Amino acid sequence: MSKILETIGISKTYHTSLVPAEALKDCTVSFEEGEFAAIVGMSGSGKTTLLRLLGTLDVPDTGDILLRGKSVLKLTDDELSALRRREIGIIYQDYSLFPEYTAYENIVMPFHLDGRKEDRAEIRDLMDVLGISHCRNHFPNEMSGGEQQRTAIARALSAHPAVILADEPTGNLDAKNSAEVVQLMKKASQLYRQTIIMVTHDRTAAEYADRIITIHDGVVHA
Numbered sequence: 302m303s304k305i306l307e308t309i310g311i312s313k314t315y316h317t318s319l320v321p322a323e324a325l326k327d328c329t330v331s332f333e334e335g336e337f338a339a340i341v342g343m344s345g346s347g348k349t350t351l352l353r354l355l356g357t358l359d360v361p362d363t364g365d366i367l368l369r370g371k372s373v374l375k376l377t378d379d380e381l382s383a384l385r386r387r388e389i390g391i392i393y394q395d396y397s398l399f400p401e402y403t404a405y406e407n408i409v410m411p412f413h414l415d416g417r418k419e420d421r422a423e424i425r426d427l428m429d430v431l432g433i434s435h436c437r438n439h440f441p442n443e444m445s446g447g448e449q450q451r452t453a454i455a456r457a458l459s460a461h462p463a464v465i466l467a468d469e470p471t472g473n474l475d476a477k478n479s480a481e482v483v484q485l486m487k488k489a490s491q492l493y494r495q496t497i498i499m500v501t502h503d504r505t506a507a508e509y510a511d512r513i514i515t516i517h518d519g520v521v522h523a
């Protein structure tokens with residue numbers, strides 16, 4: 302196996318409030334190609350912070366982040382947006398669907414932004430498996446939280462990025478749907494050799510992972 306993504310001694314402190322929040326402290330962790338890793342930890346422990354840094358949505362105060370051995374901190378804005386369209390798919394904690402687009406349009410958005418044509422049959426199958434076929438032409442405000450969540454999952458999976466970062470992808474799902482979604486992600490990681498990094502509170506979901514990484518007060522135990 303080869304390393305695809307790694308952090309070297311990254312730290313992040315937020316200065317938005319009166320008291321600085323040390324969200325991540327000297328974190329060194331690496332992920333292999335095709336690996337399915339779960340990140341667990343209490344609320345406020347730094348899970349979303351780590352995921353945002355891995356996804357190049359934010360930059361660390363210190364340390365480095367390497368994708369295939371190359372620092373992502375040195376990339377230009379254009380290189381970064383190409384990387385986010387092709388290499389890294391993100392399932393956000395709040396789904397982040399575009400409200401003015403339907404479920405289907407949201408799912409194919411990464412393809413269109415990248416000037417690529419989507420595989421319609423594959424997306425139909427994916428929506429079927431995720432149980433959101435009936436939402437194809439629905440706008441996000443016409444879908445339940447769980448349906449929006451599964452649409453965000455379909456969006457991330459359909460583009461087959463090398464790395465998928467998922468922030469509580471089963472947070473809004475019942476036990477049955479949650480197990481199905483995690484199994485689907487595991488299958489995707491095996492089929493397409495995708496690396497999946499999933500933040501979860503759900504112990505059962507974490508058990509599907511090849512490895513469980515724990516964060517406590519901003520300190521990562523890999």
Ligand SMILES: Nc1ncnc2c1ncn2[C@@H]1O[C@H](COP(=O)(O)OP(=O)(O)OP(=O)(O)O)[C@@H](O)[C@H]1O
Pocket residue numbers: 315316317318322323324342343344345346347348349350351
């Ligand atoms: N934008 C921000 N400005 C200031 N502080 C922040 C910001 N984002 C996060 N924090 C703080 O950083 C710490 C880590 O937050 P983070 O969102 O990474 O936690 P989390 O593990 O994802 O929690 P949860 O399980 O509730 O989603 C917390 O103390 C939080 O209050």
Ligand SMILES: [Mg+2]
Pocket residue numbers: 348349350394468
């Ligand atoms: Mg979070």
